[in-house]
Amino acid sequence: xxxxxxxxxxxxxxxxxxxxxxPIDVERARxxxxxxxxxxxxxxxxxxxxxxxxxxPDSVFVEDVAIVLDDLAVLTRxxxxxxxxxxxxxxxxxxxxxxxxxxxxxATLDGGDVLVxxxxxxxxxxxxxxxxxxxxxTRCVEGAGYVVRSIGVAGALHLKxxxxxxxxxxxxxxxDWVDASVFGGVSLIEVDPTxxxxxxxxxxxxxxxxxxxxxxxxxxxxxxxxxxxxVDASELAKAEGGVTCCSLLVRGSEA
Ligand code: CIR
Numbered sequence: 001x002x003x004x005x006x007x008x009x010x011x012x013x014x015x016x017x018x019x020x021x022x023p024i025d026v027e028r029a030r031x032x033x034x035x036x037x038x039x040x041x042x043x044x045x046x047x048x049x050x051x052x053x054x055x056x057p058d059s060v061f062v063e064d065v066a067i068v069l070d071d072l073a074v075l076t077r078x079x080x081x082x083x084x085x086x087x088x089x090x091x092x093x094x095x096x097x098x099x100x101x102x103x104x105x106x107a108t109l110d111g112g113d114v115l116v117x118x119x120x121x122x123x124x125x126x127x128x129x130x131x132x133x134x135x136x137x138t139r140c141v142e143g144a145g146y147v148v149r150s151i152g153v154a155g156a157l158h159l160k161x162x163x164x165x166x167x168x169x170x171x172x173x174x175x176d177w178v179d180a181s182v183f184g185g186v187s188l189i190e191v192d193p194t195x196x197x198x199x200x201x202x203x204x205x206x207x208x209x210x211x212x213x214x215x216x217x218x219x220x221x222x223x224x225x226x227x228x229x230x231v232d233a234s235e236l237a238k239a240e241g242g243v244t245c246c247s248l249l250v251r252g253s254e255a
Contacts (some may be wrong), residue, residue: 002047003250004246007029007236008054009026009054011026014240017127019238024235026235029235033236036209042207043229050062057082058080060241063247067114071099072098072141074101074141075094075100076111110158121137127157134150162174162199164199165203169185172198173190191214195214
């Protein structure tokens with residue numbers, strides 16, 4: 001199952017960290033978001049669209065407010081104060097599917113900083129995720145058998161801007177933003193140097209959803225035997241969002 005939220009009109013006032021503000025065509029963003037939801041269905045997900053949060057400009061980026069594991073879900077405390085109102089409605093949405101834990105002040109952590117590889121949670125140290133956030137996350141998940149390892153991120157908003165999983169043993173990475181030598185037992189596929197933002201991809205089963213903006217990196221994925229489903233995500237990219245941020249995947253759940 002994939003949880004999504006509609007694009008609110010207020011997205012024009014979204015948070016921006018590493019890019020400058022350019023006008024967002026909200027209707028176009030909504031059409032691209034619908035195309036993204038279709039891609040999730042193509043990959044076998046049941047899409048459950050949660051209600052729109054009109055007053056929360058970044059609420060389409062549901063990935064940042066919870067970490068959904070097989071055993072539990074952890075509600076985050078987003079690094080941007082403007083995003084904290086997104087958390088209580090996500091708690092209600094997840095309660096039917098998972099035992100819930102929650103981070104508390106002074107912790108900050110965005111879901112975009114958490115990369116799950118088997119039973120290891122790699123957590124990026126970024127402007128959104130602090131040491132207390134990483135400590136509290138560790139305490140929430142260690143009892144369920146997960147290991148948390150923190151990793152530096154330079155120049156990117158989130159860890160998953162710099163590296164994501166694209167196969168059971170494959171990571172897609174921009175090595176300018178993260179030290180990929182720490183990942184053991186996996187094959188690394190590097191983004192094409194002309195496509196620095198291409199490391200963000202959604203893995204569902206044996207397919208990967210990826211933005212049409214990165215054709216050279218698609219060639220690298222396909223050469224590694226990975227099936228790529230492309231979506232135009234250009235309007236949401238103006239809000240500094242990639243493809244992972246627009247869904248929360250809940251494994252083993254019926255809608
Ligand atoms: C923000 O700055 O919070 C949003 N404008 C973009 C969040 C993107 N989320 C993600 O990469 N996980």
